[in-house]
Amino acid sequence: MNFAIFARPVVTIYDLTETTKESDAGVVSTIGDEGLYGQVCQVRTAPGGVTAEGVTLPKEMAEVVSFYGYHGYVFASELQFCGEAELQSYLAxxxxxxxxxxxxxxxxxxxxxxxxxxxxxxxxxxxxxxxxxxxxxxxxxxxxxxxxxxxxxxxxVRWPMTAVFTQQAGRRFDEALALAEGCRPEELVPRALDRWYGGSEEAFRNALAEQAKRYLGTEYRWGGKSGRGIDCSGLVSSAYMQCGVLIYRDARLVEGWPMHEIPKEQVRRGDALYFPGHIALYLGEGRYIHSTGAAGSGGVVLNSLDPDDPLYREDLVKSLYAVGSLF
Incomplete structure (x- = not known):
């Protein structure tokens, strides 16, 4: 198995081997995520190789899985390839x-x-x-x-990257990370809280809100995950990552990552709000932070679930279908 390090400030991760595709709206990008400088990934298929699905890659592109479990395709020129021993030393x-x-x-x-x-x-x-x-x-x-x-x-750096060594097809992400960390999947979140927040759930929730708010004003970018531009799930997953917990990168609840659904009336600061194709981070007192592509804002803003709040967005409130929490 081979590995790589993202060797550019921001590396585009595409969902397809082609960088664009036809849609009803015209030609659109296939960007799905971004890898940031120094972060690592597992190389599933080398440039020009044949994937497990029988797809021959372009000679300039590699199939990768990020350390937090995102699958995609990256231009090889933006990666520094390495073997397992070299990456182990790098991460140490x-x-x-x-x-x-x-x-x-x-x-x-x-x-x-x-x-x-x-x-x-x-x-x-x-x-x-x-x-x-x-x-x-x-x-x-x-x-x-x-x-x-x-x-x-x-x-x-509060998050582990060790799952890069243990991820494989058919294995849940939390099982891969727990295997690499030498613990049970249910111990991953408590271990992060113990290490960085003295075991305090409240401190962790507050840290999540503060991390997310540091992106306020950042422009919306489809698939983005940096200060140059960030999308809704990029914002929420980055806030969690920077606080020590790796959640699913996209805007939905998926088994195998630590987020699970709770009753809406139990929502607390730091929980995730799920809308069709969209996700936000709840800040408390009815307000939430999210990266929205709406024409009136086009970036990371605050909105509210409260009809009496001037930041209320009725369209989102009506479509809220789930609340996710680690607890």
């Missing part, structure tokens, strides 16, 4: 996440040459320094180069 490094859009510079000063422009959610390996530079962190890039990032732009 000290990791930090870009907590905002940030530059990697050649020097620990603003006049340094820009090596890379990264989006929120990108991963970097932090390196020790004998003589640290105040306000800066020394990091290593995927290609081996080193550079500096403002320390204030970095956050801990």
């Amino acid at each position: 490094a000290e990791w930090v996440m870009a907590g905002r859009a940030t530059d990697v510079l050649t020097l620990p000063k603003v006049q340094g040459v820009r090596l890379l422009e990264l989006e929120r959610g990108a991963l970097l390996r932090r390196l020790p320094e004998e003589a640290p530079h105040d306000g800066w962190a020394l990091v290593r890039l995927v290609d081996g180069r080193t550079g500096y990032v403002r320390a204030v732009a970095l956050e801990p």
Whole structure:
């Protein structure tokens, strides 16, 4: 089995081997997701190879499954391929996440040459320094180069990527991750809460809301998952990921990931709201945050379930069909 690291700031993951397709509305994109710099995936079929379904890939495209279980196709030029031992070593490094859009510079000063422009959610390996530079962190890039990032732009990486080694056809994602982490599937969420939030469900729920709100104003992008543009499920799944829990990437409840349906009247801050083809994160007091393609907003905004709230959206309230929770 082979693996790869996303080696561009934002890597498009397509749902088909073709990047566009015909629809009733005309030619549309087949983008399904985005991989962010430093994140990893399993390579199911190498460029030009034949998939398990008998499809011959274009020579420039690989079939991949992300560490959180999303299947798709990526241009090989945007990946750094590696073997299992190399990836194990890679993941064993000290990791930090870009907590905002940030530059990697050649020097620990603003006049340094820009090596890379990264989006929120990108991963970097932090390196020790004998003589640290105040306000800066020394990091290593995927290609081996080193550079500096403002320390204030970095956050801990709270999510595991180990399922990349254990995912296989027919195996549920939570079982794959639990196998890699050496625990039972039902222990995954409590372990994340214990590690990052002192076991507090309330602290976790609050963290989810705050992470999601950091994307306010970001433009809506179909299949997007970065500050350049993000879609509804990209927003919700990214907020959960950055808080340490991996949920299903798309806007529906799927067995094998930790989210499950609860009664609507039990909704609490941090739960997910499901509409046909759409998902939002509930913030409490009737309000929710979501990335919407609606013409009047076209991005990450706040709306409300309360008819008396000026942010009320009747069309969404009428179509709300489920509430999802980890608890």
